[in-house]
Amino acid sequence: MTGYEFMKDRRVRAYTGTHLTVDFKLSRAGIRRIALGPELADATRSAVVYRAMPFAIRRSPRGETLDYVSSWRAHSTTVTLFGMRRVATKLINESAHAAAVEWGRGGKAGVLKATLAHLNSTSPIGLAQAAARANWNPDLHPRGPGGRFVPRSTIQAVGQTLSKSQRRRRRRRAETMMELVSQEAQNWEKSVRGRRGGRL
Structure with a gap:
């Protein structure tokens, strides 16, 4: 079963009280409005510009020129997940040798790979998952x-x-x-x- 089939027309009893019953009915049109809305676009762009890009610039190798370091751009776009389009922001390096830096010499530099790991490790969800995995011994x-x-x-x-x-x-x-x-x-x-x- 795909995510789209699982979520399609989903209806859940969220709360049952003495005088009140609350049902949740999934509205794909409402979720689509949120997924393509300006608020989510601003949030994704903010995460890329203020968290991902500074980290990528710090990790970038410096040569005789600063061509690679100065070529980072945030590009607004859309992606399709679970059969639904949503806004996204991509971190792209536009220099001519970006692929060579990322995958050359056995992928040692791996700037984008390290940036993604940094984002996942510092996000609230990533921190909660790491805390759940850790065996805490006081x-x-x-x-x-x-x-x-x-x-x-x-x-x-x-x-x-x-x-x-x-x-x-x-x-x-x-x-x-x-x-x-x-x-x-x-x-x-x-x-x-x-x-x-x-x-x-």
């Missing part, structure tokens, strides 16, 4: 006063680890003392009962 990331990160090998980090173990030891010691006190109380109760013939 012991490997000790925190200092105010939640600041403390490097593992510093005196402060070692002190924090020691204070954790001391707290554990104190807790254990307190539990042991409580057990001893309750055991002494039971022994005293038994001895008193024995002297009084089973009565306290």
Whole structure:
């Protein structure tokens, strides 16, 4: 099943309450208006001009001339995804040797490839996916006063680890003392009962 067939005339019960029921019916005409609208065009152009292009310029190799570095352009266009056209902005290098820089020498420069990886890693969706994949272990990331990160090998980090173990030891010691006190109380109760013939 393609994305177009899955989304076509989709209807979902979004909320059911005591006095209210909300149904969502997909309006492809409404989504088309948004997908081709000026707001989305401005958002895509902004992402390319303010996030992708500066990164690509920083990564660009510099030779005797600045022909490659100065040839980056943002080009507004449309693309088709899931059977629907939507606005997009492409980052294009118009220099004569752009392909040689991108794929030459085994693709070592790979400016566009690195730029795309940068965009994906710094977008909110990319960050959320990376956080979901990461196995977080708080012991490997000790925190200092105010939640600041403390490097593992510093005196402060070692002190924090020691204070954790001391707290554990104190807790254990307190539990042991409580057990001893309750055991002494039971022994005293038994001895008193024995002297009084089973009565306290």
